[in-house]
Amino acid sequence: MTTDSSTRLRIANLTVKFPGTVAVDNASIDVKPGEFFTLLGPSGCGKTTLLRTIAGFCHQNEGHIYFNDRLVDLLPAHRRDTGMVFQNYAVFPHLTVWQNIAYGLRARRVPKLEMSERIKEAIRLVDLNGYEERKPSQLSGGQQQRVVVARATVVRPQILLMDEPLANLDAKLRVRLREELRELQRELGITTIYVTHDQEEALSISDRIAVMWMGKVQQIGSPMEVYRHPVSKSVAEFVGEGTFFTGVVCHMNDDEITVELVDGKRLVSDSLSRLETTEGDSVRLGFRPQDAKIVINPAPNAENILIGTVIQKMYFGGLVRYNLETSSGLQMQAEEYAPIRDGSNTEGDAISISIPRDRLMVFPVGEEEEIGQ
Known part of the structure; x- marks a missing residue:
């Protein structure tokens, strides 16, 4: 050789x-x-x-x-x-x-x-x-x-x-x-x-x-x-931070996949590379905190909107990180860079976040072991 x-x-x-x-x-x-x-x-x-x-x-x-x-x-x-x-x-x-x-x-x-x-x-x-x-x-x-x-x-x-x-x-x-x-x-x-x-x-x-x-x-x-x-x-969690949900594939074609969460909310992703799954399969969805864009008064038909209550707010100088919880108990994180107002989005407030479909990762279920920190 x-x-x-x-x-x-x-x-x-x-x-x-x-x-x-x-x-x-x-x-x-x-x-x-x-x-x-x-x-x-x-x-x-x-x-x-x-x-x-x-x-x-x-x-x-x-x-x-x-x-x-x-x-x-x-x-x-x-x-x-x-x-x-x-x-x-x-x-x-x-x-x-x-x-x-x-x-x-x-x-x-x-x-x-x-x-x-x-x-x-x-x-x-x-x-x-x-x-x-x-x-x-x-x-x-x-x-x-x-x-x-x-x-x-x-x-x-x-x-x-x-x-x-x-x-x-x-x-x-x-x-x-x-x-x-x-x-x-x-x-x-x-x-x-x-x-x-x-x-x-x-x-x-x-x-x-x-x-x-x-x-x-x-x-x-x-x-x-x-x-x-x-x-x-496992790689996604070790190389960076992320929020992960479990859902069921309710629609899929060559360009996109739609996943329904446990609370009935549907999210759309076009990150299909390496994914082998069919409708009805369970999958895991994930996104990075910096990819979750905070939006005010999103349109009723806006795509990939999640609403969560601020459980914890952490200030890091150039950015603020929020730990959020949805009404169904799902935990997630979002980040806001250089917030304009000191007192914006305090603990207990409801925040709407938008996740771009090309930033929503999808993985098959079955990989139960995690890479340790």
Whole structure:
């Protein structure tokens, strides 16, 4: 078997088993040269095991791994030409910033002049000029992780592997460093596999995302695809937030589907991709809070109008989120951006919301297990 010339990494039907569990279950992924590819999922879903197997630290029971056209199943970790960045700050405490970054280059016997030039460039790229002679104890957490990134990239690996590298940082620093990481990756053009459980992080920096759950790859797509067109209710709930109802299909054609809720209300959706169902089947409907538009005095024949009482109102500065309950007890969420009046829509008020048919997701019933948070 060979890989396509546009594929840097191919994972083919990979299974990794530990006593009593299947950590990775028949995973298949192709990653393009220069792509920033994220493995996203909750704790225990198999994403870190998959990353470690790519690196050569774990070994698969079935399936194969290819770098370019080369089968690497039997290659030890130190011969796979990967750079690794871990969640903890894996810096050598007795070495300076310069010496830490030089470590991999010395192991590869890179000539001194070339080594010096590479280290200078790496320090510039991670914005550590002036810190060359400092020890890790003199650096902040963010600066230490920059050293690790520089050390991993200065050796110019085929593939950069990153296992939740920002998880130990505070929220504001995490946002800033993820932007810096993405900019650095684009400048270097290194194919990167990034592991995270943070949905916002994955959506903001990835070219493509593989959503994992219970060892299986549930969906692969661009950030917009996995957010706007999730293949299942589980993916929809994990990648973002949503309101979900159960209903029965009362009408369906090639262009749209009409679903009747338990209270008799009918909603129309034209999001029919991947849906295999017929009239009379039970389905789940879902929509994102930001897709629920608050309307005042909707027309009697207006489509996809739901009315709910404000149970809770939460203010987030640029937006307000409402937890609503319909007269039949259905729970839902809606968001209002930059509300004009402070006191608008208080708890106990009735709100009408409109859901565009192209924003109403429809999934088959039967997928009872949820992806954990």
